[in-house]
Amino acid sequence: MMAIKATAQITTTQLSDVLAAESPFYIPMTGPSARPRRTLKHDDTFVVLDSHGDIGASAGGPDGLFNTDTRYLARLELVLNDMQPLLLGSNLRNDNSGLTVDLTNPDIYDGDRIVFHKDTIHIVRTIFLWRGTAYQRIGIQNHGEGTASFDLSLLFDNDFADLFEVRGERRARRGVGTGELSDPATVALSYIGLDDIIRTSRLHFDPRPTRLTVNGAIYHLDLPPQQTTAIFLAVSCNKPATEKPVPFYRGLLAHRREMRRAWSGATNVETSNNIFNEVLCQSMADLNILMTQTPHGRYPYAGIPWYSTTFGRDGLITALQMLWIDPGIARGVLRRLAAFQAQAVDPLADAEPGKILHEMRGGEMAALREVPFARYYGSVDSTPLFVLLAGLYVERTGDESILKELWPAIEAALGWIDGPGDPDGDGFVEYRRASEQGLPNQGWKDSFDAIFHADGALAEGNIALAEVQGYVFAAKRSAARCARALGLTDRARELERAAERLASRFEEAFWLPDLRTYALALDGKKRPCKVRTSNAGQLLFTGLVGEERARMVAADLMRPPLFTGWGIRTVASGEARYNPMSYHNGSIWPHDNALIALGLARYGLKHSVEHVFKGLFDAATYMDLRRLPELFCGFRREPRRGPTLYPVACSPQAWASATPFTLLEAALGLEFDAARSEIRLRNPRLPAFLNEVILRGLHLGESSVDLRLRRHDEDVSLEVLRTRGHIQVSIVLTR
Structure with a gap:
């Protein structure tokens, strides 16, 4: 630097x-966003629009219709007589299946004379995505006393920009774009990329416009008083010319049916707090649109707009967070990541045999290796998290058929952990990018300046992150239980001994007695990064540390340098690179707090769980749509003020959306024992804002149960409302 x-x-x-x-x-x-942005997604297609329903009409947003990391529409603007309409309201459906925008006309002049008074024409734009096509209905009604004659124009254009170009990457060369009228109601915008792939956007108008060009459709309307009419537009991404979009209403109903079916087997959660219910509903709706149907099952794409693709770490952690509600997510994640597990060494992709995918991209720049992310393996934690999730999934479900299917991939991942993942053989998993194009930091805090020493100097060489060693410890213990289930007793003992050795070495190398916490990392010279961070909190989630030191870490996390009142910062105030407005050096990440909450619950620190839970719930009440974003700024909570947003945070993002459910899991102390058909609530405690929680359809194997939990000060009572099949439920109280 x-x-x-x-x-x-x-x-x-x-x-x-x-x-x-x-x-x-x-x-x-x-720069600042001139209009608020709204996002919709279906499988590999997403759209970012402004509050008017336009694309590219106002500054400050990553607008566009995107499919597989390419922008298929960069501009779509509705104007009346060449003037922008006025916004009345803009609302996403509760299930995120569509956007409705209400507009009206401004005062329209002919010279000095008003031709139309404002609020005469009502326009309703209804927009949804389905199977690679963006559908829009534009309903128009004349509320005036005379016939309204005006032009409604839809102005459009496209650049076929790669998502990384939209993010700011500059390219020396690009392909060639063309536009043509396929027929009087259809425009085809095409682009021949440097990868020799032809990408095409087709805009289908119904009815036929009065005038159509390659960049605009004009409808001249003479609308009698109180009469209505409608215009339909479908924009398809890379569809054959012979494949016409389905009619608007048929597609809309089919899309909504699909969305309802997607969560039909998940546990339903209802509480006594209406605002928290709104948070949960928004989180579930966001997770629903981020879920993408792949050949291997459903996969939660990481976030919109920048990470709407397969990310290993994000998918694994999201599946882990939602394991108690819907273990089917984990099944899809594990199968997909096993299918793309690295088989060979590729320095540009940071790939080594056995390593689990970090990121997958389908755009032109990835195909040409202008960016290394076509299949990129530069994350040090995806591989142990894969092993850990596989074990936790089997414990949650008892599904040994998946275990047998995945065991070769699990063994390959363990081989990487003990082999290339530990290049100097010191027993710690480390990272160092293999090429200058790769990510310099490869843990979840992957900013270039996220790993540093107490004086602010950046860590160099092969870096061993604290929480990654915890993931490896938990993964090996989990894999040992899997090995026993498969009858591999010797392998189980070997993995258990390896976990014990790691725990011992970790304490010697990472504990900082002066700070009473664990180092952020070891650099290439084995020097500890003596910085107080949230990484130490994730160690509690993995169970790597002993009881006494876990309590020291927890106490530090809940003090003002780290706990802001809204949540736990990534880096404590006072540290060399602390900045509450940074991406990783002082901000608050909901998923980070969720994993820490699970760790606090593991050690029985439910009072601290309650503080974290309440802080994030209070933050969500201030957020647009009650939606927790990827991160927000780490400023200290002040009376009568909400949290400060981070301007380019993904919203929605999968592991942030899963956070409210994880916090509830931590508070209730949920444990599943498939072998005994038993669900346990260990030291359950509800925060003060929740007097009652009802869980319907909580599944274990083929059985399920409905539960009601009530708060009585610091105690919780349990009522079994209904059972299906053979299942036991108990409360376990420990000190």
């Missing part, structure tokens, strides 16, 4: 350029 001494003389643009140069694939924020 270049030295910046006179910071007052460095402009924001210059500083952004420095950060972009130091951090590959940095996502810049170049």
Whole structure:
């Protein structure tokens, strides 16, 4: 990093350029958003629109219709007589299946004379995505006393930009775009990429426009008083010219039926707090649209707009968070990641045999290896998390058929952990990018400046992250239980001994007695990064640390340098690189807090769980749509003020959306024992804002149960409302 001494003389643009140069694939924020953005997604297609339902009509947003990491529409703007309409309201459906926008006309003049008074024409735009096509109905009604004569125009264009171009990457060369009228009601916009692939957007209008060009459709309307009419538009991504979109209403009903079926087997949660119910409903709706049907099963794509694709770490953690509600998510995640497990060494992709995928991209730049992410393996934690999730899934479900199917992939992952994942043979899993194109940091905190020493110097060499060693410890213990289930007794003992050795070495190398917590990491020279971070909190989730030191770590996490009142910061205030507005050095990440909450619950620290739970719930009440974003700023909570947003956070993002359910799991202490057909609630405790929680359809194997839990000060009572099949439920109280 270049030295910046006179910071007052460095402009924001210059500083952004420095950060972009130091951090590959940095996502810049170049200005404020002129209109709020709304997002829709279905499988590999998503759209970012503004509050008017337009694309590219206002500054400050990553607008577009995207499919498989390519933008298929960069502009779609509705105007009346060449003027922008006025916004009345804009609302997503509760299940995220569609966007409805209400507009009206402004005062329209002919010279000095008003031709139309404002609020005469009511326009309703209804938009949804389904199977690679964006559908839109534009309903128009004249509320005036005379016939309304006006032009309604839809202006459109496309650049076929790769998602990484939209994020700010610059390319020396691009392909060639063309546009043509396929017929009087259809426009085809095409692009021949440098990868020799032809990508095409087809815009289908119904009825036929009065005038149609390759960049605009004009409808001249003469609408009598109180009369209505409608215009339909379908924009398809890479569909054959012979494949026409289905009619609007048929597609809309089919799409909504699909969305309802997607969660039909999941546990339903209802509470006594209506606002928390709204948080849960929004979270479930967001997870629903992020779920993508793949050949291997459902997979939660990481987030919109930047991460709407298969991410290993994000999918694994999201599946882990939702394991108690819907273990089917984990099944799809494990099968997909096993299918793409690395088989060979590829330095550009940071791939080594046995390693689990970090990221998969389908755009032009990935195909040409202008970015290394076609199939990229540069995450140090995806591989142990894969092993851990496989074991937890089997414990949750008793599904040994999946275990047998996945065992070769599990063994290959364990082989990487003990082999290439430990290049110096010291027993710790480490990372170092194999090429300059790769990510410099490969844990979940992957910013270029996220791993540093107490003086602010960046860690160098092969880096061993604290929480990754915890993941490896938990993975080996989990794999040992799986090996026993398969009758591999010797292998189980070997894995158990390896976990014990790791725990011993970890304490010696990572414990910081002066700080009473664990180091963030060890650098290439085995020097500990003596920085107080949330990484130590994730160690509690893995069970790597002993009782006494776990309590020391927990106490530190709940003190003001780390706990803000909204949640736990990634880096404590006062540390060298602390910045509450940064991506990883002082911000608050909901999923990080959720894993920490599971760790606090593991050690019986339910009072601390309650504080984290309440902080994030209170934050969600201030968020747009009651939606927890990927992260928000780590400023201390102040009376009568909400949390401060992070401007380019993904929203929705999968593991943030799963967080409210994980916090509830931690509070209730849910445990599943498939072998005994038993569900246990260990030291359950509800926060003060929840007097009652009802769980319907809580499954274990072929059986299920409905439960009601009530809060009585610090105690919780349990009522079994209904059972199906053979199942036991108990409360376990321990000190």
